[in-house]
Amino acid sequence: MKAFYFLISLLALASSVAFAYDPSPLQDFCVAINDTKTGVFVNGRFCKDPKLVNANDFFFQGLGRPANTLNPLGSGVTPVTVHELLGLNTLGVALARADFVPGGLSPPHFHPRASEILVVLEGTLYVGFVGSNGNNCDNPLFAKVLHKGDVFVFPMGLIHFQLNVGYGDAVAISGFGSQNPGLFLIANATFGSKPEISPEVLTKAFQLNEDIIRYLQKTFWL
Template sequence: MMEGSVLMYQVATVALLALACSLASAYDPSPLQDFCVAIDKYDSADMNTFLLVFVNGKFCKDPKDVKAEDFFFSRLNVAADTSGRLGSNSTAVFVDQLPGHNTLGISLSRVDYAPYGVNPPHIHPRGIELLIVLEGTLLAGFVTSNQADGENRLFTKVLNAGDIIVFPIGLIHFQLNIGKSNAIALASFNSQNPGVITIANAVFGSEPPINPDVLTKAFQVDKNIIEYLQKQFGK
């Protein structure tokens, strides 16, 4: 009986380790070739017209057609327009902008902030973010998932040029320019396409809209407030 229990414990340990390894590689697994330069479409003449294919990522360009330009992006020195209501804007360098990113598991973006501009609360469902401030002063922070005690803990830090902060994958985070001049930051991700969900836009601006009764109960406010917010974020 004792030997059986030990054996079961060993099997369970191996299973947990295997699960941990599979979860660790669940996002943008390591490539099996030098590169896979992304293309949006695959030539239908090269595949069975009756075969429907879904690809989690991008098709690969024929290696013999790959050029140096596929791995090159030159506009990250140009500031993005920050004249919008939020006072911030980003220049993404994801797989759609840099095809050579495909399967390599990395990407980045430049974020520009007008004075008091905000990069509003959002999440990246498929990537960890590492943010470095190049110019200006930012208040940056993230919120934990629901804790055992029912709380959501907030971590914030004031960042100056040269400072770095990391935002764990899937957690709500934000940045606010608390200076009187423009600010610039670079954000790097461990995914070729980390995705972004801006919380306010998703909750109040979804298409079709979320039933106001759901949001009224969730936010514990008057229904008129919810309907007002949906008009602000609606298309």
């Protein structure tokens, strides 16, 4: 009888593990297409007829050039998701180039659909992420100063940031475990939502004067 229950438990575990992952692809590729008349809808995008696919569907040119950093944050990102590279559709990966002037910041944000792995190509970055509540430790910060060649991982859905603490420009490449990782900027979403969140909610949440909340809501968020 014990062996029977052990077998049932093992099968249940195997089933839960199996359903925790996406199914294996049933074709080599599924290049995204915006024309709904000539495609098949798969995982949020329509697929191009395989007979019409060519090498350019899997090609992106532009990561060799720095992104625009002429903004108050002093940083810029060149994304390569399924929106920029249609051949990424259903492949579960994406990447981005991030450029920073000295003092440049990628402000606190998170990606709702992907973990991120970052490698520094040039410069010095102070990076980190904040964990959730639990395990007798509320919102722990995991942070490091990275130099050229260093790698850091940001778990999916956790708030993280990057700051150039060096004297020169910094460049990093990030890989994502999703074709469309998404981006949720904390300040933008909190104070720049349309329509705006009630100031009563934000004054109590942040323990700030309503005048400060009104000021933040009128700020132009990048």
